Amino acid sequence: MDFLIIAYPWIKSAHVVSVIAWMAGLFYLPRLFVYHTERGQGRGEFEELFGVMENKLLRFIMNPAMIATWIFGLAMVATPGMIDWSAAWPWIKAVAVFAMTGFHMWCARHRRLLANGVYTREGSYYRKMNEVPTLLMLVIVVAVIARPF
Template structure:
């Protein structure tokens, strides 16, 4: 991966931009689910509007930005950008893996809404809305502060 070293800063910049877009989606999609669960009857115009919004957010913003974040992050790891000899490197990786799991959970809930099968309350989605925030705090502190 040495041939990529001159591009490290560009890869990191692209990684940061992708993470910002991904996190925006991880923050917003559960909020859409709250309103969808609480205010839209299955088959109504409001339900159809939420379905379109949720699908576009996931497919056009969240999925591509997650992929770019993972690819750029993987490239940076390959260039020595993450220290697995220290706890902070593992904490960052764990937080990112948990964010990916949260993303996949949300994708499953979007599918349920699309099929008219949502059984969860707005409260569930309000709680789910906090998960990406906690994971982001862990990842950022691990990488920037490196407290452990």
């Protein structure tokens, strides 16, 4: 456990970098869904281009960043004395992180649907869903930094 205390600033730094990469993907993938749905549907060349972009973003950026975020986050949680579990903020953050992970899974599901040519939603739906990670990010940042609860 002494190792975690000594390494805490490095673990926290790696966590923040991972979160930034993950959030970038969570902001961009639903936007790609908008373009895929509105401009790619029925146009083989564009459909394929959007499919490749979505797949690479999810597999090579978002998935590794999410995994790294969880690993470094759990390492911070495991560091003795760093989190006051009697306060509300770590619990609020935890719920929001689980929700963010759920949104990630939602993105993966819709990427598969679009890759298979299943267009069940319009671009406006994906535009609205694109706001979900922003709202969750605000909850997490306020809970961790301002700690109003």
